[in-house]
Amino acid sequence: MSERLEDIALAMVADGKGILAADESSGTIKKRFDAIGVTSTEEARRDYRELLFRSDEAMTKHISGVILYDETIRQKAADGTPLVDLIRKAGAVPGINVDAGAKPLAGFPGDTITEGLDGLRERLADYYKLGARFAKWRAVIDINEDENVPSATSIDANCHALARYAALCQEAGIVPIVEPEVLMDGSHDIETCFEITKATLLQLYAELYAANVVLEGTILKPNMVVPGKKSGTSASPEEVAEMTIKLFRETVPVAVPGIAFLSGGQSDEEATANLNAMNAMGPHPWKLTFSYGRALQAAPQKAWGGKKENVAAAQAAFTHRARMNGLAALGQWKPELEKTA
Numbered sequence: 001m002s003e004r005l006e007d008i009a010l011a012m013v014a015d016g017k018g019i020l021a022a023d024e025s026s027g028t029i030k031k032r033f034d035a036i037g038v039t040s041t042e043e044a045r046r047d048y049r050e051l052l053f054r055s056d057e058a059m060t061k062h063i064s065g066v067i068l069y070d071e072t073i074r075q076k077a078a079d080g081t082p083l084v085d086l087i088r089k090a091g092a093v094p095g096i097n098v099d100a101g102a103k104p105l106a107g108f109p110g111d112t113i114t115e116g117l118d119g120l121r122e123r124l125a126d127y128y129k130l131g132a133r134f135a136k137w138r139a140v141i142d143i144n145e146d147e148n149v150p151s152a153t154s155i156d157a158n159c160h161a162l163a164r165y166a167a168l169c170q171e172a173g174i175v176p177i178v179e180p181e182v183l184m185d186g187s188h189d190i191e192t193c194f195e196i197t198k199a200t201l202l203q204l205y206a207e208l209y210a211a212n213v214v215l216e217g218t219i220l221k222p223n224m225v226v227p228g229k230k231s232g233t234s235a236s237p238e239e240v241a242e243m244t245i246k247l248f249r250e251t252v253p254v255a256v257p258g259i260a261f262l263s264g265g266q267s268d269e270e271a272t273a274n275l276n277a278m279n280a281m282g283p284h285p286w287k288l289t290f291s292y293g294r295a296l297q298a299a300p301q302k303a304w305g306g307k308k309e310n311v312a313a314a315q316a317a318f319t320h321r322a323r324m325n326g327l328a329a330l331g332q333w334k335p336e337l338e339k340t341a
């Protein structure tokens, strides 16, 4: 495969394919395993991720890349094959989560700043040797209008960190996924989500420009424009698509090859329907696809439950969601197709 940043980025958003976010930190994967009654040991985490990466149909037809956590990029399958090799053999690009998590931003209660820049140049060189050709860094922007969250300081600091991370990635031959996630947990309406995400993306592209980041060698991983979960309102896929596309047209340069959404707590089918509605409105200047964690993995986790005899059922559940989202990336998904599982 080509090692040019532009070519790697294009491969990550190839037609009908998207990214599997399997980079849950040790704390997050423990929460996911607790929910299905599985103890989070190193072996259980390996077995679970191995079953995903060995889902041949999903991986070869619908998955362009996999975001890994530090432990997983160093792990071997039960038969001794490095997990990275399983991903490469399926024709997908291995990637790595390199941020050190969102920490409270001093002086701004309720805001966070994502850490992890110290020593990043050396860690990226190590991850490149381990096979990573793209990386991910997630900034977290919460919305709480009563508490003046997010502050402008938090948006500025997080976008500055994203730009420094992106420049270091490109220096190392690694495509940066830049992820400024505006959370959908709050009680805000859809217009507020639009305004906060707009302020964030405008600042992000100003910082990427100032940092000499080559946009053709980046992928944006944003939230969709949706009302907060506690707002008591919901929005149709058509409304979400219209607002989200309007926002991107105002903020995301056409030099960016692709936009790969996070699912952020949407239900599996909502995440698929919303992505599909956006692509049905196309053509757009950028590819629009998925980089889902929960919306790809909730179904296989439930089907697996930590039992060997459920591996095939878990792979079938993962393959179904990957296929549905692959169709949504082309604007060809229909609700009836969900019943073919």
Ligand code: 13P
Binding pocket: 021, 138, 179, 262, 263, 264, 265, 291, 292, 293, 294, 295
């Ligand atoms: P979700 O799709 O579960 O939001 O996870 C995607 C991700 O990688 C968040 O950083």
